[in-house]
Amino acid sequence: MHKIMVSLKNISFQYHTLEGETEALKNISFDVYEGEFVGIIGPSGCGKSTLLSIISGLLKPSTGSVEVNGKIGYMLQRDHLFEWRTIWQNVILGLEIQKILTQESKRYVEELLVKYGLREFKNYYPNQLSGGMRQRTALIRTLALKPDILLLDEAFSALDYQTRLAISDEVYKILKNEQKTAIIVTHDISEAIAMCDRIVVLSKRPAYIKRIYTISLTCDDYSPIGRRKAPEFREYFNSIWKELDIHV
Amino acid sequence: MYEAASSYISKEHEKFLKKVKRKNLMIRVTQLAFLIIFFVVWEILARYKIVDPFLVSQPSRMLKTILTLNQNGTLLTHIWVTLSETIVGFTLGTLIGMFVAILLWWSDFLSKVAEPYLVVLNSLPKIALGPIFIVWMGNGEAPIITMALAISLIVTIISLQTGFKEVDEEKIKLLKTFRATKMQILTKCVLPASVPTIMSAIKINIGLSWVGVITGEFLVSKAGLGYLIVYGGQIFKLDMVMTSVLILSILSALMYVFIVYLEKKLIRWR
Numbered sequence: 232m233h234k235i236m237v238s239l240k241n242i243s244f245q246y247h248t249l250e251g252e253t254e255a256l257k258n259i260s261f262d263v264y265e266g267e268f269v270g271i272i273g274p275s276g277c278g279k280s281t282l283l284s285i286i287s288g289l290l291k292p293s294t295g296s297v298e299v300n301g302k303i304g305y306m307l308q309r310d311h312l313f314e315w316r317t318i319w320q321n322v323i324l325g326l327e328i329q330k331i332l333t334q335e336s337k338r339y340v341e342e343l344l345v346k347y348g349l350r351e352f353k354n355y356y357p358n359q360l361s362g363g364m365r366q367r368t369a370l371i372r373t374l375a376l377k378p379d380i381l382l383l384d385e386a387f388s389a390l391d392y393q394t395r396l397a398i399s400d401e402v403y404k405i406l407k408n409e410q411k412t413a414i415i416v417t418h419d420i421s422e423a424i425a426m427c428d429r430i431v432v433l434s435k436r437p438a439y440i441k442r443i444y445t446i447s448l449t450c451d452d453y454s455p456i457g458r459r460k461a462p463e464f465r466e467y468f469n470s471i472w473k474e475l476d477i478h479v
Numbered sequence: 480m481y482e483a484a485s486s487y488i489s490k491e492h493e494k495f496l497k498k499v500k501r502k503n504l505m506i507r508v509t510q511l512a513f514l515i516i517f518f519v520v521w522e523i524l525a526r527y528k529i530v531d532p533f534l535v536s537q538p539s540r541m542l543k544t545i546l547t548l549n550q551n552g553t554l555l556t557h558i559w560v561t562l563s564e565t566i567v568g569f570t571l572g573t574l575i576g577m578f579v580a581i582l583l584w585w586s587d588f589l590s591k592v593a594e595p596y597l598v599v600l601n602s603l604p605k606i607a608l609g610p611i612f613i614v615w616m617g618n619g620e621a622p623i624i625t626m627a628l629a630i631s632l633i634v635t636i637i638s639l640q641t642g643f644k645e646v647d648e649e650k651i652k653l654l655k656t657f658r659a660t661k662m663q664i665l666t667k668c669v670l671p672a673s674v675p676t677i678m679s680a681i682k683i684n685i686g687l688s689w690v691g692v693i694t695g696e697f698l699v700s701k702a703g704l705g706y707l708i709v710y711g712g713q714i715f716k717l718d719m720v721m722t723s724v725l726i727l728s729i730l731s732a733l734m735y736v737f738i739v740y741l742e743k744k745l746i747r748w749r
């Protein structure tokens with residue numbers, strides 16, 4: 232049996248503002264195993280980002296318990312590179328904050344830059360880079376801290392479709408290559424099926440778990456682009472689409 | 480996989496660059512020509528008594544005024560007095576303003592408490608405080624610098640505070656995912672992200688410090704360009720007034736140019 236990396240038990244969460252109380256999450260429970268990619272999908276504004284914030288410890292759940300076995304790296308909805316810092320200064324930001332900018336950690340980041348084709352751009356500023364390169368920079372900034380579990384919050388939503396396909400493919404390979412566990416929030420059903428081993432479908436706000444899909448695809452090429460060609464892909468898509476129950 | 484921008488320049492691009500350069504040169508030349516024509520026309524009009532040189536002065540007479548004032552060594556003293564007061568007032572305004580704005584960013588409670596006071600102080604015409612400063616501080620440089628401070632400080636605080644608040648919440652959230660302390664959020668994100676705001680506050684601040692110092696010197700002073708202007712006005716020596724105004728505009732322009740230079744150095748990532 233695989234080791235449990237994240238365990239959520241009966242998580243509920245309310246936002247409190249002067250206008251009132253917003254119930255965002257209701258009784259959410261699931262586990263994430265080592266090396267697993269779990270997708271979280273649900274209607275806009277249902278509480279996906281809130282759930283990630285709770286897993287990362289930025290927010291405390293109103294009720295329920297979170298158990299995390301390992302270091303968490305969090306990728307937000309946009310890349311949020313600091314424009315006034317060079318690519319190098321951006322990727323070492325986390326190390327700098329946690330005061331672990333050692334010779335060794337620098338070497339590791341350097342390796343990541345080389346591995347993912349950004350070494351020549353070390354001294355560039357973010358606005359001199361393409362969207363895909365910025366996204367990779369953000370990923371390296373997260374990986375620099377050697378997290379065991381990655382939380383990706385619509386990390387690719389700001390990119391155009393082609394770049395997005397290429398980058399999600401690349402990120403998938405990078406994360407598998409580095410043997411990470413990942414929780415991936417997305418709006419994109421295809422993206423979720425292509426990248427994830429299991430998919431948690433959330434309801435409208437307040438979000439509860441409608442269903443958890445275990446994705447098993449028959450294909451030879453297990454990259455996201457290869458997985459998209461699997462015969463079962465459409466069935467999963469249709470089923471999740473129905474489950475999401477989106478009316479316009 | 481990706482190619483860095485090459486240093487090869489095509490003929491077409493060269494042409495384009497030349498055109499831009501030529502245009503920039505033309506702008507400079509025209510600006511300079513305008514200035515020269517302005518002074519020449521002024522001189523001619525005054526020389527042929529088309530305008531009364533007693534009322535509007537005259538470039539050649541201004542030059543003479545500069546020379547005579549310079550002879551007894553007082554001109555440099557006057558310039559130095561005003562310049563030093565402005566620099567001190569400006570520096571204090573910027574530093575104190577920055578400090579208070581940081582404090583208000585740090586504590587939401589403090590910022591809420593301070594809000595109505597800032598609003599009232601901002602709309603109060605600071606000149607009204609002049610007599611109070613004079614009574615409290617005598618007639619030296621202190622009330623003049625305080626005047627400059629009074630005029631620039633509140634604006635600085637308000638614009639910096641607004642700038643700090645506009646820093647992207649998500650950037651701060653990113654730092655929090657790295658478990659950053661509040662101090663780190665300030666130094667790694669809020670301050671560097673606000674450099675453009677800080678620079679524009681500084682630019683406004685310079686202008687306001689000049690206003691404050693000259694106003695202060697109008698009210699109480701024994702030296703300085705403001706003093707020369709008031710004194711010249713009282714004894715109907717418009718040459719002295721115009722000369723001082725001219726020097727004043729040159730000084731403030733120089734100071735502004737310096738700040739723009741500083742800005743270019745600081746904001747390289749644009």
Ligand SMILES: Nc1ncnc2c1ncn2[C@@H]1O[C@H](COP(=O)(O)OP(=O)(O)OP(=O)(O)O)[C@@H](O)[C@H]1O
Pocket residue numbers: 246247248253255274275276277278279280281282436
């Ligand atoms: N700081 C806050 N204060 C009050 N309510 C909030 C706050 N943040 C989010 N909410 C509300 O909580 C709900 C869930 O927000 P959340 O950002 O988790 O949704 P999401 O599923 O990530 O949405 P999206 O798909 O648009 O990214 C939303 O209805 C939102 O309006």
Ligand SMILES: [Mg+2]
Pocket residue numbers: 279280281308384
């Ligand atoms: Mg979200």
